[in-house]
Amino acid sequence: MLDCSDEISSCLAKAGWSAERAVTLPDAYLKYDLPTAVKNVLINLYGLTLESKTGMMRYLNISEKYLSHFDELVEEFQEDIGLDLQFYPLGEMSEYGGYLMLDHKARFFFADSNLIYYGENIFDFVDIVVLKNRSGIAIDFPDSIPNIDLSYIESGYRRTYYCNSEEETEWVFHKDEGLVKI
Numbered sequence: 001m002l003d004c005s006d007e008i009s010s011c012l013a014k015a016g017w018s019a020e021r022a023v024t025l026p027d028a029y030l031k032y033d034l035p036t037a038v039k040n041v042l043i044n045l046y047g048l049t050l051e052s053k054t055g056m057m058r059y060l061n062i063s064e065k066y067l068s069h070f071d072e073l074v075e076e077f078q079e080d081i082g083l084d085l086q087f088y089p090l091g092e093m094s095e096y097g098g099y100l101m102l103d104h105k106a107r108f109f110f111a112d113s114n115l116i117y118y119g120e121n122i123f124d125f126v127d128i129v130v131l132k133n134r135s136g137i138a139i140d141f142p143d144s145i146p147n148i149d150l151s152y153i154e155s156g157y158r159r160t161y162y163c164n165s166e167e168e169t170e171w172v173f174h175k176d177e178g179l180v181k182i
Contacts, residue, residue: 015050
């Protein structure tokens with residue numbers, strides 16, 4: 001039994017997903033030292049295409065074009081956000097120019113000009129990005145806070161806000177703990 005709603009389960013089944021699904025990853029992933037959790041998610045999801053409620057596509061695969069800028073983008077985000085997160089490529093969304101990716105704990109993110117958190121697992125990801133039942137959570141860059149206390153940056157916590165409204169959330173994001181209620 002899956003720990004998700006019937007709507008999420010139906011959406012995933014339509015895309016060809018099952019909990020037992022496993023594919024061979026392309027050689028492009030060989031350059032990454034994939035943590036076990038990340039590898040397990042990738043072999044389960046790679047190659048799927050999910051269509052959102054608005055008709056936009058979520059491609060869970062990578063191309064050479066995609067990879068040519070991925071590592072550079074990740075370096076920029078690590079520097080800008082000041083969090084020691086390792087990211088791994090997952091795919092892309094048809095209406096945005098950024099990258100879907102997993103962090104070292106296999107949490108779902110999107111990066112373009114912002115870093116957006118899409119959840120702890122595939123069910124959260126589908127609920128947010130495909131079904132649009134809730135908003136992604138944007139993670140604030142430390143330099144967006146005037147006169148910031150250096151201890152805030154060193155703590156590993158970052159303010160968050162809802163992508164759809166830019167209203168601050170009731171959580172902060174921590175690199176190890178994920179979303180933490182404040």
